[in-house]
Amino acid sequence: MEEAQEYAFFESLMPLVGLVLIIAIGVVLLVLQFQKTLLQQRSERHRLELQHREALLQQSIAAQEKERQRIATDLHDELGALLSMSLMQLKHYHSEQPLQVEKWAHRFPSIEQHLERALGATRRIAHELKPPYLEEMGIAHALENLLNHAAQTGAITIEMQSLHNCAPLAAVAQLSLYRIVSELLNNTLKHAEAQKVRCYAHQDAAWLIFQYADDGKGLTIAPTKYGLGIQSMKSRAEAMGGTFEIQNGLSSGILAKIKLPLNNP
Amino acid sequence: MLYVLLANLPVAISTFLYALSYKQIKGPAKWLAWFVFLTSGVQLLSGLLANLGTPNLFVLHFYVPIGGGLLIFFYREVLMGYIKDAVFFGAVGILLTGSLINTLFWQPLAAFNSIGLSVECVVIVILALGTFIISVNHEFYKKHQAFITHLNWINSGLFLYFSGNLLLFYFGHELLWALSINVKTWIIHGILSTTMHIAFWIGEWRRPKNMHFSSR
Incomplete structure (x- = not known):
């Protein structure tokens, strides 16, 4: 009789085991879902950070290029033009009035050379800053x-x-x-x-x-x-x-x- | 007399507390307030029907899916952004379908719907345990730090009540084999209910009053 009662009690516990199992599976699935969402959120944050960093980098490169172009244009148009004009005037002065500047005459070729070099260097720097042919060709x-x-x-x-x-x-x-x-x-x-x-x-x-x-x-x-x-x-x-x-x-x-x-x- | 006191007084106090702070409540606590109001209404209706000598067990057939649904939405609001909405809507679906099938085919309106109650208990216990585990996660904790104590009290209350109920309704017959099974069952239920409502009071007391729970 007692054995039968124990058996009946044990049998009645079986659904409890099933319920505990269902609860355990439910909790595990819920936590897995939570961890999956966390991972997704982290990777999304990481992606956004990378995107942001890339955008900053692009902006920085664009600003750098813009500044290079501005310096190149200034060098070429302003300094280059001034040097060219100086050289032309010097050459003109030298050819028109050689006698009046006789005592300086021996120095003209040297000044002209310096100016030509300065002009060449200006053009080279301007070209390096703004790649020649890239836009045109x-x-x-x-x-x-x-x-x-x-x-x-x-x-x-x-x-x-x-x-x-x-x-x-x-x-x-x-x-x-x-x-x-x-x-x-x-x-x-x-x-x-x-x-x-x-x-x-x-x-x-x-x-x-x-x-x-x-x-x-x-x-x-x-x-x-x-x-x-x-x-x-x-x-x-x-x-x-x-x-x-x-x-x-x-x-x-x-x-x-x-x-x-x-x-x- | 003890049962009547255990069953009604904590619910009445909770109802009073949540009615007082209802306008300031936002987020998950709003769903909990509705659960408390529903419980209060159900207790009142059951009491009235019992006094009139009319069977009142059918009330449980409505209370279980609606109350369970409100609690599922409470957890949905707590875990929003971490658990997909489909999980909660799926849980509501299981609860509603289970209750309907139970009422239609197994335990009619006049019977005590222990199956529906058990389904509700299983769903809420899963959500409560899951919430405990999730709430100790660093990211969740960091985001909801101010609300952790409030949530823990409410979650603990719900967990104790529903896990206790699960044992009580399903295995009460075997566990309380002595005399007056029914009365003892309901007294234990009353104690569990009181425990849950005390947790609700403390949870409401520990709710940050100048902040709102933001799940986004």
Whole structure:
């Protein structure tokens, strides 16, 4: 009799086990849902932060470019014009009244040389600040011009392939690409002791892949210790929604890969 | 007499408290106030019907889905932004459908709807336990720091009442095997109800008066 009662009591506990199980599953699902939402909220916050940082970077680059253009225009239009006028006047004065300035005559060629150099330097600085040909003739010509200039120094030979593939880039991305290649070339000339530079551009779906390689010393520092130059190139590419990667080449030198979104309609 | 006192006095005090502060209440406490008012109305109606000698068990068939729904919306407001709305609407759906099916096919209006009550208890216990776990999360705590004590008291009251009720209604028969089962069951229910309402009073007392609970 007692055994039967115990059995009946045990049987009556079975639904309790079921209910406790239902409650436990319910609580676990609720907490899982909470954790999932938290993760989503965190990743959304992270995405917004990145978006904000990217927007700030773009604004900063745009402001930098605007300022560069302003300085270039001021240099070219104001200082350049003044120097040109001074040089013309000096030449005119020299040719018109050679006798009256006899005692200064031996100095004219030197003054003229200084003025011509100052004018040349002004033009060069203005061109560097505002890439020549980029607006008028497009990125492919501007890059060719930049690379040819480097080749003319005789210190290096340049191999270029399919640069016309860069043409569909948006204007702001073209400028970024120009600046990145310019910085890479500058590093090669200054530090790499390279003999040869190779540039190759191709399109891959909605992306432009630009590869830059030299046969110099390569990178001698760890990626965590990259300097401002490499950081700036990376930031420029990322601000355009692209990427910038740099590593040592297989045998020598560096291999940089710039990936930028194409300006598709 | 003890049962009548246990059953009615705490509800009356809660009703008075929430009626006093109703205009200042916003957010989840508003749903709780409605739950208290509903409980108060149901107690009053049941008492009147009992005095008139009319069966009053049918009132529970309406009280369970409506009261449970109000409490689910209380939790929805507390956990808004952390738990999808679909979860709460799903819980309301389960409660309403369960109660309707129970009334139509298993326990008619004249019977005590223990199944409906159990479903309500299970849903509220899940939400209360979930809220306890969620409320110790750093992000939730940081956001609702000022309201944590208020929420904990109310949540504790609801958890004790509904978990106790679950045991009482489902297993009362086995646990209270001695004489006067029915009376003992209702006395324990009264104690649980009093405990819940005391938690409500303290929760209302600890509610930040110059702030509103913001779930966004």
